[in-house]
Amino acid sequence: MKYVEIALSVPLDKTFTYTVTSEQNPDNVPLFGRRVLVNFHNRKLTGYVVNESDTTDSTYQIKNVEKVVDEKPIFLPFMLDFAKWISSYYFCSVGEALSLMIPRGVRPKTLPVLPLRTEPPVTLTEEQQAAYDGIKNDLQHGQKMFYLYGITGSGKTEVYIKLMKDTLAAGKSVIFLVPEIAMSYQTLERLQAVFGNQCAVLHSGLTGSTRLGEYLRLFNKEARIAIGPRSALFAPLADTGLIIIDEEHDGAYKSDESPRFQARSAAFHLAKMMDAAVVLGSATPSVESWYHAQKGFLKLYTLSSRYQGAMLPEVRIIDTSTLSQDRILSPEMANEINRRLQNGEQVLLLQNRRGFSSCLQCFSCKTVIECPRCSVNLTYHQGKKKLICHRCGYTSMIPMSCPECGEKKFKKIGAGTEKVEDEVRRIFTGMELVRIDYDTVQSSKNLQETFRRIYDGEIKIIIGTQIIAKGLHFPGIKFVGVINADLFLNIPDFKSAERAFALITQAAGRAGREGERGLVMVQTLNPDHYAISIKDGFGTFYTNEIFYREATEMPPFFRLIRLVVRSSDENAAKNECEKLRKLLDWLLETMPNEDERKSIEILGAAPCLLTRINNNFRYHILLKSKNLQSIRKIVKQMTKKMERLPRNCYLEIDTDPADLF
Numbered sequence: 001m002k003y004v005e006i007a008l009s010v011p012l013d014k015t016f017t018y019t020v021t022s023e024q025n026p027d028n029v030p031l032f033g034r035r036v037l038v039n040f041h042n043r044k045l046t047g048y049v050v051n052e053s054d055t056t057d058s059t060y061q062i063k064n065v066e067k068v069v070d071e072k073p074i075f076l077p078f079m080l081d082f083a084k085w086i087s088s089y090y091f092c093s094v095g096e097a098l099s100l101m102i103p104r105g106v107r108p109k110t111l112p113v114l115p116l117r118t119e120p121p122v123t124l125t126e127e128q129q130a131a132y133d134g135i136k137n138d139l140q141h142g143q144k145m146f147y148l149y150g151i152t153g154s155g156k157t158e159v160y161i162k163l164m165k166d167t168l169a170a171g172k173s174v175i176f177l178v179p180e181i182a183m184s185y186q187t188l189e190r191l192q193a194v195f196g197n198q199c200a201v202l203h204s205g206l207t208g209s210t211r212l213g214e215y216l217r218l219f220n221k222e223a224r225i226a227i228g229p230r231s232a233l234f235a236p237l238a239d240t241g242l243i244i245i246d247e248e249h250d251g252a253y254k255s256d257e258s259p260r261f262q263a264r265s266a267a268f269h270l271a272k273m274m275d276a277a278v279v280l281g282s283a284t285p286s287v288e289s290w291y292h293a294q295k296g297f298l299k300l301y302t303l304s305s306r307y308q309g310a311m312l313p314e315v316r317i318i319d320t321s322t323l324s325q326d327r328i329l330s331p332e333m334a335n336e337i338n339r340r341l342q343n344g345e346q347v348l349l350l351q352n353r354r355g356f357s358s359c360l361q362c363f364s365c366k367t368v369i370e371c372p373r374c375s376v377n378l379t380y381h382q383g384k385k386k387l388i389c390h391r392c393g394y395t396s397m398i399p400m401s402c403p404e405c406g407e408k409k410f411k412k413i414g415a416g417t418e419k420v421e422d423e424v425r426r427i428f429t430g431m432e433l434v435r436i437d438y439d440t441v442q443s444s445k446n447l448q449e450t451f452r453r454i455y456d457g458e459i460k461i462i463i464g465t466q467i468i469a470k471g472l473h474f475p476g477i478k479f480v481g482v483i484n485a486d487l488f489l490n491i492p493d494f495k496s497a498e499r500a501f502a503l504i505t506q507a508a509g510r511a512g513r514e515g516e517r518g519l520v521m522v523q524t525l526n527p528d529h530y531a532i533s534i535k536d537g538f539g540t541f542y543t544n545e546i547f548y549r550e551a552t553e554m555p556p557f558f559r560l561i562r563l564v565v566r567s568s569d570e571n572a573a574k575n576e577c578e579k580l581r582k583l584l585d586w587l588l589e590t591m592p593n594e595d596e597r598k599s600i601e602i603l604g605a606a607p608c609l610l611t612r613i614n615n616n617f618r619y620h621i622l623l624k625s626k627n628l629q630s631i632r633k634i635v636k637q638m639t640k641k642m643e644r645l646p647r648n649c650y651l652e653i654d655t656d657p658a659d660l661f
Contacts, residue, residue, distance in 0.1 A: 003056040004031055004065070006047035007095035008040060011258065013087065013639075015050060015094070016040070017058050018065045025068060033073025035102065037066040048098045050080055074219070075102055076238050078273060085269055091635065091653035092259035100259060101234035105212030111201060122158050131301040132162050138299055139277055145268070147293045148281040149538075150303030152509020153310055153473075156281045157187060159303075160244050161194055163279065164225065168198070172241025172276075173224040177263060179250035179470065180229055181205060182444045185451065186473055187246060188227060195225055202228040202235060205444055230255065230263035233270065240274045243267045247471060248280040248289060249502050254658040262656055264289070283509060284502035284538060287545055291556040306513070313480070313511040313518035315535035319527045320484075328415050328423045333481050333521050337424075341431060341460060346476040348462045350469055350507040351420045351483040354390065354437045356382035358414030360398065364407035369399065375612045381439070382418050392614035420483055421463050428461065436464035469507035475514035480507055485524040485532050492609065493659045494554045497531040501541045505534045553601075555656070559628035561635055562660065563621040564608065564652040565645075570617035576649050577605035577619035580642060584621065587637050600625045600634065609661045622660070 002025065005015040018038055020031060031049045038047050044066065056062065075098065083097035090097075124132060135146055150156040164174050178187055181203045192199050200214040200223035217223040219236040226235030230253050233243070245253070245264060253263040264280065271278045280289055280298065293300040306312060318330050329337070337347050359377035360369045369378050371389035378387035378396065386395045401408045412419075421435045434440075434450055441447045447467070453459050457476045462468055488500030504522060512518020524532050530544035550557050563580060567573035584602055591597040604621035611618055623631040635653060645651060 002031060003053050003058075003062070004036070004049045005051035006036060006038060006065070007050050007083075007093070007098055008038070008045050008047045009093070009095045009099035010040070010045070011093060011096065013093050016047070017056055017062055018047075019062050020052075020065055020068060024065065030073075031068070033075050033077075035069040035074060037069060039063060039066060046099075046104070048075065048095060048102065050094065050098075069106065074216075076219075076236055078238055079234070079236060082234070082270060082273065086259055086261055086266065089265075089269075089632075090259045090261050090655050091639070096259050100231060100261075101236075103208055103212040103215050105208030105210070107209050108213035108216050109207070109209040110213035110217060111206075111210060122161075124158060124162070125155065125305070125307065127303045127305060128155055128159050128307075131303060132159050134301055135159075135163060135277075135279070135299075136166065143299050144271060144275075144277045145298045146277065146279045147285065147289060147298040147300045148279055148303070149285060149290075149293075149300060150281065150283060151306065151312060152283045152506065153306040153312075153513045154283070154303035155307035156246070156303060157190060158307070160246070160279070160281070161191070163242060163277075164191075164195070164244070167242040167277075168195075168224060170241060171239070173218075173235075173237040173239050174226070175233060175235055175237065175240055175243045175267075176225060176227045177232055177243070177245045177253070177267070178227070178229060179247050179252040182441070182447050182467070185444070185448050187471060191225070191227060198223055199225045199227050200235075202226055202232040204229075204231065229253075230261075233263050233267055238274075240270070240276045243271055243276055243278045245278070245280050247282050249282045249284050249286040249498075250470070251499070251658055254656075256658075258652070260652070260654045260657075262658075265656065284505045287498055287542065287549060288556040290538075290542055291546065308514070310513055310515070311517040313508060313520045315508060315520045315522065317527045317533060317535070318521055318523045319525070320523045321525050323523075328420055328483060329427070329481075330523055333523065334427060336479060336519065336521060337428065337461075337481065340479040341428060343478075345478040346454070346457065346460055346462065346474065347479045347481070348464075348468060348474075348477050348507070348510055349420060349424070349481045349483060350464065350466075350503075351415065351417050352465045352469075352487055352503060353379075353414070353416040353484075354381075354418075354439055354465060355379035355388065355416035356418035356422070357412035358416060359412075360387065360410045361413050362402040362405065362407050363409040363411055365402060365405040367402055367404040368413075369403075369410075373612070373615045375610050379416065380412055382422070383439070391610070415484065417463055417465060424461060424463060431460045432458060433461040433463065434459045436462065436468050438465070438467075441467065466503055469503055469510070471506075472510060473513055474510060477510050478512050478516065478518045480511040480518065480520045482507060482520070482522040482524075485522050486526055489526065489529065489531060491661075493661065494549070494552065495659060497529075497541075497545055497548070500531040501534060501538075501545075504532065505538075508534060553624060558624045558626055559631065560657055561623045561628075561631050562652075562654040562657040563604075563623070563635070564618055564654065565605075565620070565649060566613075566616040566618045566652065567646075567649040568615055568617070569648055570612075572646055572649050573617040573619045574605070574607075576645055576651075577621060580638065580651075581605045581621055583638055583642055584623070584634065587634050587641070591634070596627070596630050599627060600630055620660075628655075
């Protein structure tokens with residue numbers, strides 16, 4: 001009989017002791033690194049063996065595991081070390097971290113083998129060659145952290161591929177992260193065309209068996225390149241030599257559920273463990289990364305010209321303050337679209353909001369129909385003839401009358417992609433048009449087929465949300481219209497301007513990537529806002545934004561940890577959050593180091609901006625300091641000394657939160 005320590009995917013920062021009988025392990029092989037099925041409080045859970053011994057000092061009755069799932073180890077010692085770091089840094093259990101890394105499938109199934117396509121050899125431009133040579137030389141001298149800043153269409157992928165080939169030739173493996181597989185399929189196809197079956201794809205859209213099959217190809221060194229979104233960072237590659245994070249600014253790299261890790265920060269730690277290099281890349285760097293590049297933590301290389309001599313598009317800002325409320329397209333934009341279509345060119349229109357109208361408002365008393373589960377308005381979807389909550393998924397029919405005054409008439413306020421599509425179809429009849437948002441995209445395969453038709457020029461007008469704005473190369477698109485740039489600025493959050501600039505710039509980058517120069521029109525009520533005036537470039541945006549961040553004591557100058565208490569009972573959420581605030585105040589007062597004590601600021605307890613989501617009321621506390629270790633220390637002490645939360649309450653601890661909603 002063996003005693004094994006099991007890590008479980010439960011929010012308890014401890015391991016659990018079970019036994020494995022000789023019948024369950026007849027060959028008496030080491031059990032570390034295997035999955036087991038256990039009975040945990042009358043629930044069947046999958047656990048991970050992280051230690052084993054012939055004896056135990058436990059005094060309570062120990063259960064047998066139900067089943068040893070794997071015949072061979074499925075995770076490596078370095079992965080346990082990485083999971084322990086994730087656990088400590090992001091305040092989760094080791095089991096929760098391991099569950100991120102290890103697929104749930106049992107019978108492995110691999111994706112079809114893709115044949116290598118014969119591609120003509122790529123000749124790097126002078127800028128690309130200089131960046132590649134510089135990084136290669138720096139690597140030989142011990143520099144490991146890089147930032148490749150390249151304007152949209154500058155050919156960052158070509159530099160990545162050269163570095164990947166060098167890494168493979170040196171006997172090392174590569175991790176290549178993309179924000180979302182569906183939005184980055186062209187990059188994925190390009191890498192698979194170059195490296196073929198050396199690539200393994202890891203993402204949550206795969207079935208458990210397929211994901212396990214791809215994972216095992218990496219584990220067994222049959223594949224040496226792990227490609228995928230943030231979870232691909234946890235590939236079982238003990239010889240990782242290079243980690244590339246493409247479009248590193250993208251919010252998708254931050255997990256919004258436990259463990260709430262940021263792939264960029266986790267990649268730096270993994271690279272340190274592996275003595276590997278990290279290359280971040282984007283046309284719109286995150287403020288934090290650019291700040292660190294300016295400070296020298298990341299070695300900066302720049303691609304300032306488009307590949308093969310293409311020019312950046314012309315940008316025109318259109319003030320819509322005088323535009324009629326019943327119009328979506330300004331006369332200038334409508335005329336330009338018509339001209340482009342007459343020339344046989346393709347047009348892309350960005351409206352980063354789904355549905356037809358953002359809300360339904362009573363004609364009489366101005367009451368807006370809200371979600372009964374969340375603190376948000378219901379969005380009207382004309383295609384489904386329903387009101388839908390984009391937070392919790394609640395749906396309802398349009399009410400017969402206003403719940404406040406009984407009025408039977410409502411007006412539709414705001415515009416989503418459906419309304420844009422409706423107006424465009426009326427103006428440009430007979431044109432092949434597609435709307436791309438999460439309501440129309442049924443699968444990644446469906447999206448890729450749509451993208452193929454766009455690339456082949458079959459579709460002339462593309463309307464969509466951010467799905468169409470990132471990392472795509474369509475040579476026929478010469479005109480990009482941003483319908484309502486102010487949507488991005490109307491969110492009261494410290495990153496709203498950064499998100500606005502990035503999305504508008506990325507969308508604009510789809511125009512004129514080959515051939516003649518493209519044109520971008522941005523409709524806005526704030527034509528002078530530094531996040532909207534993208535024609536001034538990233539440098540101007542950064543100068544304004546970094547001043548704002550320093551003045552408001554936000555990242556990168558201050559580090560944050562956010563505590564959110566949620567409960568179906570509002571009073572319970574509020575009371576427990578206030579209790580935590582009192583405990584934090586006491587811990588702060590009793591800190592022996594006065595300088596450290598003075599460096600910490602605690603804000604709250606207060607209701608979250610979105611106070612209720614899916615019938616859960618939310619209250620939060622924000623801890624701020626220039627030194628992350630100081631606030632991590634006080635939060636760790638809090639978790640040890642706090643009373644156990646009531647059953648209907650849950651605590652979320654978010655290190656380096658991406659937003660404060």
